[in-house]
Amino acid sequence: MSAGGIRAGNAPRAVGHYPHARRVGNLLFLSGIGPRDPGDDSIPGNEYFADHRVRKYDIQAQTRAVLANVRRVLEAGGARWQDLVDVTVFLTDMARDFPAYNAVWAEHFPDPATAPCRTTVGIAALPTPIAIELKCIAVVADDP
Known part of the structure; x- marks a missing residue:
């Protein structure tokens, strides 16, 4: 059983031609979610050079923002935070960012026994100037 794509009105628009999520049976599959602000598309913690290249970024600010965006999409799809079962995390700088991102993750999922399964992957780049995507x-x- 497959339903149409889910668009969360309070989440950042998709970067490409895809839905925020899709429900199949009792599973909700979220597309890659980044930390962009839903209101103005800005990226929390990013500072730019005059030519718009990223000068520096704050992985903790981006991690908090991406988790908030995931929550928005979950709710639009009829799920709750505690319904997450599996998360793949993409980081553009694993060596630098993993400890700070992991600390924010632990704030949101304090009990490892009830946290979703998680895989974290280091990648070269994402389609916008973000450092994390879930x-x-x-x-x-x-x-009912």
């Missing part, structure tokens, strides 16, 4: 799967309760 790909998530959640289990949605059956409709």
Whole structure:
């Protein structure tokens, strides 16, 4: 059983031609979610040179923002934070950013026994000047 794509009105628009999420049965699959601000598309913690290249960024600010955006998409798809079961995290600088990102993750998921499974992957780049993106799967309760 497959439903149409889900668009979360309070999340940043998709960068490409895809939905924020798609529900299939009781599984909710989120497209890659980044930390962009839903209101103005800015990236929290980024500072730029005059030519718009990123001068520096704050991985903790971006991690908090991406987790907030994931929550928005989950809610639009009928899921809750605790319904997350699997998260793939993409970092553009694993060596530099993993400890700070991991600390923010622990704030949001303090009990490893109830946290979603997680895989963190270091990558060269993302399609916008962000340092983190999450790909998530959640289990949605059956409709009453």
